[in-house]
Amino acid sequence: MSRLAARPASPADYDHFARLFVELDTGNPILPRDRWESALARDTLFFEERGEVVAYAYVQPLRGVGYVRHVVVAPSHRGRGVGGDVMRAVAAHLRGRGCTRWCLNVKPDNTAAVRLYRSIGMEHAYLLTTFELPWSALERLPRPSRPVVARPAQPSDDAAIEAAFALVSGQVADARDRGGLVLLCLVDPATPDAAPLGYASFDPFLPGAFPFRVAAPELAAPLLDAICPHAPRPPEAVLVTVEDDDALVAVLRDTGATVQLVGAHFRGEIPAAG
Structure with a gap:
């Protein structure tokens, strides 16, 4: 059983989102609280370990396909299999929403993430x-x-x-x-x-x-x-x-x-x- 506890986002989680979002290192600004609450929170899962938020995933369930937009693990918890736990929870979440396929974008030089995504059956489709x-x-x-x-x-x-x-x-x-x-x-x-x-x-x-x-x-x-x-x-x-x-x-x-x-x-x- 995963050591992580997954739960849906609540408005009180905005500070966790803001703290972890910067780890994506996209160069994009952090969404303001009201925009996050209205546009992202409903499709965001947070992951806790012993009461500490250590990861989040923002996932869009579309018509049969789940678009995994953000997967972020806190730096303090990387290299410990947390990413795999997150993706298994995301897979269960998407299956529950009627999705049979999923997709995501990742930096090509993020070798750990690329290795993880390949290990769960994803294949590279194109560059953006x-x-x-x-x-x-x-x-x-x-x-x-x-x-x-x-x-x-x-x-x-x-x-x-x-x-x-x-x-x-x-x-x-x-x-x-x-x-x-x-x-x-x-x-x-x-x-x-x-x-x-x-x-x-x-x-x-x-x-x-x-x-x-x-x-x-x-x-x-x-x-x-x-x-x-x-x-x-x-x-x-x-x-x-x-x-x-x-x-x-x-x-x-x-x-x-x-x-x-x-x-x-x-x-x-x-x-x-x-």
């Missing part, structure tokens, strides 16, 4: 890169030759967006339900019923876009144009996370964007209990 892109660089991005329009993504768009960009089913609706995000869909006005040309979930707090997906690199510029009015001032740059798109990575590098973070996306079937 988070860029810090100066807003001034938009003028250097290539532009599409045809007119395109960015508009708010509506619930009726969700299935088409997820199909066009290989997102997890339910991911767009989940982002909308959590609040605080700007969801934009890029379309060809001449064929409004065709597959979407781009999608972004923009968080003004960071400010950053993830997912940020486009059908071709030259479509990034109009999608970023649409994001810009929603960005806070005075930040002079935006974070853009590019997943499994070498062409767009190359374009953003050429504009002078700097790499903030490189991650590896892992996924697989959730192991059976026992």
Whole structure:
């Protein structure tokens, strides 16, 4: 039996979250208390050992797939098998929510975590890169030759967006339900019923876009144009996370964007209990 006790988050756990979140070392700011309570707490598990909070996991149960967003073990408890205990508890939690598969992002050089995820059946699927892109660089991005329009993504768009960009089913609706995000869909006005040309979930707090997906690199510029009015001032740059798109990575590098973070996306079937 695991030596850890797992429990759902409560509003009183915000300080534990803030203390442990920085261990992810993503460069992102800590969410304020109200945003954490409204958007993350409901899907966060805390883990205690003899009454001490030593780890947490933030997990999104989507339609059959659990997206494991954060797994953090306190530095004082690393190297003791706590991560494995956390993932077994997360697996049980997700099975209870009807999920049969799971996925997550991890830094490729986090060898202990990569080894753990492989040991529970996950496989590397693709790389993702988070860029810090100066807003001034938009003028250097290539532009599409045809007119395109960015508009708010509506619930009726969700299935088409997820199909066009290989997102997890339910991911767009989940982002909308959590609040605080700007969801934009890029379309060809001449064929409004065709597959979407781009999608972004923009968080003004960071400010950053993830997912940020486009059908071709030259479509990034109009999608970023649409994001810009929603960005806070005075930040002079935006974070853009590019997943499994070498062409767009190359374009953003050429504009002078700097790499903030490189991650590896892992996924697989959730192991059976026992």
